Amino acid sequence: MKNNIVSVILVLVIFFTISFITNIIGPIFPSLVKDFEISLTVAGFLPFSFFAAYGVMSIPSGFLVDKFNEKPVLIGAFIMSALGSLLFALHPSFIMAMSSLFLIGTGMAMLQVAINPLLRVSGGEENFAFYSVLAQLLFGAAATLSPLVYSSLAQGMSNPQSTGLVALLSSLVPSNMPWLSMYWLFAAVSVVMLLFIILIKLPKVELTDEETVGALDIYTQLFKNKTVILFFIGIAAYVGTEQGVANAISIFLERYHGLDPLTVGVNTVSNFWLMLTLGCFLGLALLKVLDSRLVLKIFSLGALVSLTIALFGSADMALIAFPLVGFFLSVMWSVIFSLALNSLADYHGSFAGILCTGIVGGGLASPIVGLLADFTGDLRIGMAVVYMTLIYIFSIGFWAKPLVNNKTLNMFSEKQNINK
Structure with a gap:
């Protein structure tokens, strides 16, 4: 023990x-x-x-x-x-x-x-x-x-x-x-x-079925599944959003508002991660009363509005709005991941491995943001990439069809919907 x-x-x-x-x-x-x-x-x-x-x-x-x-x-x-x-x-x-x-x-x-x-x-x-x-x-x-x-x-x-x-x-x-x-x-x-x-x-450690990676032919089979591909893109979009915003905060505040990246910039990035953590508590509560797809749509819209205020508002507004983006990102990883796994009847371990591979999306966003920013001379235009990833995440709330919905306190929502 x-x-x-x-x-x-x-x-x-x-x-x-x-x-x-x-x-x-x-x-x-x-x-x-x-x-x-x-x-x-x-x-x-x-x-x-x-x-x-x-x-x-x-x-x-x-x-x-x-x-x-x-x-x-x-x-x-x-x-x-x-x-x-x-x-x-x-x-x-x-x-x-x-x-x-x-x-x-x-x-x-x-x-x-x-x-x-x-x-x-x-x-x-x-x-x-x-x-x-x-x-x-x-x-x-x-x-x-x-x-x-x-x-x-x-x-x-x-x-x-x-x-x-x-x-x-x-x-x-x-x-x-x-x-x-x-x-x-x-x-x-x-x-x-x-x-x-x-x-x-x-x-x-004895691995459960959900933790076992599976044989290579299972991965080949899964990659032919449209649902797998869509959720893989979803995970990539989330990590791309998270890192695209986090990596841009300090340099954006310096370029557009003349704020010191070593003090104000660093503190704002820290607040971004703090709010991303605190947002989990509200997310956990909402998932007990609302369908996870609705929660995902609400938080996606909140992130889009907050990002717009951060990019086009005043310096004081940006210092509040960037951390708010983190707050609204808080539930996205867990909701997308759970919706993905609940959308397949089996091979969860292999599917989870594919989803984690989607973390590469965190690296793809920054070069594309930088490319657009350098080409246009405007970091705000570069951040259009993050708008695209957030819109994709928002869309998941409409097209996701999990085999089992998240259990809520509403008795009518406790039924398991089997999508065929």
């Missing part, structure tokens, strides 16, 4: 670590553009390198878990993360940045696949829902904290009298690249997590 509690804590810390590392790209985006002297189009390939790893590694990671179990995959994941972080920290160039971010993304994809079954077994199936929600809250907390840590480190490094960790990091990074300190920190965190995993005995 004691080992299982330790394993639960480990998995929750891994959720926190994944988010802490993943969501730093948005706050440092203006610095990447400036220090590497690159266009927004080229800069967009940095997050693309990270999220492309999800597209490449999500399904193979499932096969690795099946063959070698969770512990070797977790060890391999943090080796990838540590190696990628160190390479970036030691050789800060654009080409190295792309390679390093791909390695880090590979590690994060491996972690995502391995930890959910481990959490189910470690905490017990009867507690899985509770721990899953707790894990998502920690994920959101880390996304909120990561930009603030970066801002604190960067400002501290500008003080010649700084001591402790700040002074150590100052000695390791070029004075004009304080953001690089985060990758030294990521490398250290990855090594510490690696040591913990090596030392801890993890419980044996």
